Amino acid sequence: MNGHTMELRDIEIFLTLAEELHFSRTAERLHVSVARVSQAIRKQERAIGVRLFERTSRAVTLTPIGRQLRDDLLPGYQQIQAAIDRASTAGKGITGLLRVGFSAAWSGNLVARAAEVFQSRHRYCEVQIQEIPLQDRFGLLRSRELDLQLTELPADEPDITTGPVIFTEPRALVIPAGHPFAGRDSVSLEDLAHSPLITIDGPPRYWLDAHFPRHTPTGRPIPQGPATVAWQEVLSLVSAGRGVSPTSARAAQYYARPDLAYVPFHDASPIEFGLLWLTTAETPKLRAFVQLLLDVGR
Missing domain, CATH: 3.40.190.10 (Periplasmic binding protein-like II)
Incomplete structure (x- = not known):
C-alpha cells in the first residue's frame, strides 16, 4: 500500500462497513461517530490510491478492489481477534x-x-x-x-x-394416594404429628431438622419413620404406607405417580x-x- 500501514482499528472500521454497508450502523456498532468512520475510510482510500466504496444518497457498495481487500483482510483479522480472545479468557482464568x-x-x-x-x-x-x-x-x-x-x-x-x-420452592407433603390428607387443598406443619416421617440417612442433623423436623411448631413430637438414602426409595416407602415425607411442591410435576399425592403446606417456609x-x-x-x-x- 505504497508504504502505508492500516491500524487495527481502521481495519475493524473497514470490515464492519464492508459488512453493514451503512455508515450510521457501522458507527453505532463500533461505538464511534459517523465522522470517525468516514475519516478512517478516506484515509485508507488515500493510502491505497483507489476508492474502496461507492457512495450514493441511497446506498453504499464495495468497489471490486474494496471486495478484494475485504476478502484478503478478513481471515487475518479474525485470527487476531481469536488470539486476543484466547489471551483474555486465559488471563481471567476461565479455561x-x-x-x-x-x-x-x-x-x-x-x-x-x-x-x-x-x-x-x-x-x-x-x-x-x-x-x-x-x-x-x-x-x-x-x-x-x-x-x-x-x-x-x-x-x-x-x-x-x-x-x-x-x-x-414452596414445600409440599408427599403421601399415599389413599391417605386422609389426599383430598385437602393444603396441610399444616402441625399435621406432621399424625404420620411417621420418612427421612434421609446421612445428612447433618441441622440439615435434617430444617427439612425433616422432629417436633411441630407447637412442640408436638413427630413420629420418625424409616430413613433411606435414595429419593425413589422415599417414594416407594410412602406408597407402601410406611409414612409421609416433605418435599418441594414441584416434585408433583417431576415424580407424579397414581399411588401418590402431593399436598402443599400453607404454613411452611420455602426451601x-x-x-x-x-x-x-x-x-x-x-x-x-x-x-x-x-x-x-x-
Missing part, C-alpha cells in the same frame, strides 16, 4: 473444566441451561454437571470432585462457603436452593459461573 453438582431435578435443569450459556461465552472452558448423592451433601466438594453445587440449604460447614440463594463451594477452592471461573447462575435463575 479448563468446571464441575457443577445439583440435587433436585429442577435445579439440574437450571444448571444445564447455565452451562450451555457459559460455554458459549467461554469457549475454552468445559462445564460438567452431575447429581449429588442425597445422603452425602458435601463429600464431592471436599474430595474436589465438584467445584460448585446448587442444593437445598442450610449448609453450616466451616470449610464451605454458602453463596447466594438462586431460587426458593432455599443456594450455591456452595469449598472456601479454599474459589476461582475466577467459579465466580463467573455463580454470577451467570444468578442471572439465569432470576
Whole structure:
C-alpha cells in the first residue's frame, strides 16, 4: 500500500462497513461517530490510491478492489481477534473444566441451561454437571470432585462457603394416594404429628431438622419413620404406607405417580436452593459461573 500501514482499528472500521454497508450502523456498532468512520475510510482510500466504496444518497457498495481487500483482510483479522480472545479468557482464568453438582431435578435443569450459556461465552472452558448423592451433601466438594453445587440449604460447614440463594420452592407433603390428607387443598406443619416421617440417612442433623423436623411448631413430637438414602426409595416407602415425607411442591410435576399425592403446606417456609463451594477452592471461573447462575435463575 505504497508504504502505508492500516491500524487495527481502521481495519475493524473497514470490515464492519464492508459488512453493514451503512455508515450510521457501522458507527453505532463500533461505538464511534459517523465522522470517525468516514475519516478512517478516506484515509485508507488515500493510502491505497483507489476508492474502496461507492457512495450514493441511497446506498453504499464495495468497489471490486474494496471486495478484494475485504476478502484478503478478513481471515487475518479474525485470527487476531481469536488470539486476543484466547489471551483474555486465559488471563481471567476461565479455561479448563468446571464441575457443577445439583440435587433436585429442577435445579439440574437450571444448571444445564447455565452451562450451555457459559460455554458459549467461554469457549475454552468445559462445564460438567452431575447429581449429588442425597445422603452425602458435601463429600464431592471436599474430595474436589465438584467445584460448585446448587442444593437445598442450610449448609453450616466451616470449610464451605454458602453463596447466594438462586431460587426458593414452596414445600409440599408427599403421601399415599389413599391417605386422609389426599383430598385437602393444603396441610399444616402441625399435621406432621399424625404420620411417621420418612427421612434421609446421612445428612447433618441441622440439615435434617430444617427439612425433616422432629417436633411441630407447637412442640408436638413427630413420629420418625424409616430413613433411606435414595429419593425413589422415599417414594416407594410412602406408597407402601410406611409414612409421609416433605418435599418441594414441584416434585408433583417431576415424580407424579397414581399411588401418590402431593399436598402443599400453607404454613411452611420455602426451601432455599443456594450455591456452595469449598472456601479454599474459589476461582475466577467459579465466580463467573455463580454470577451467570444468578442471572439465569432470576
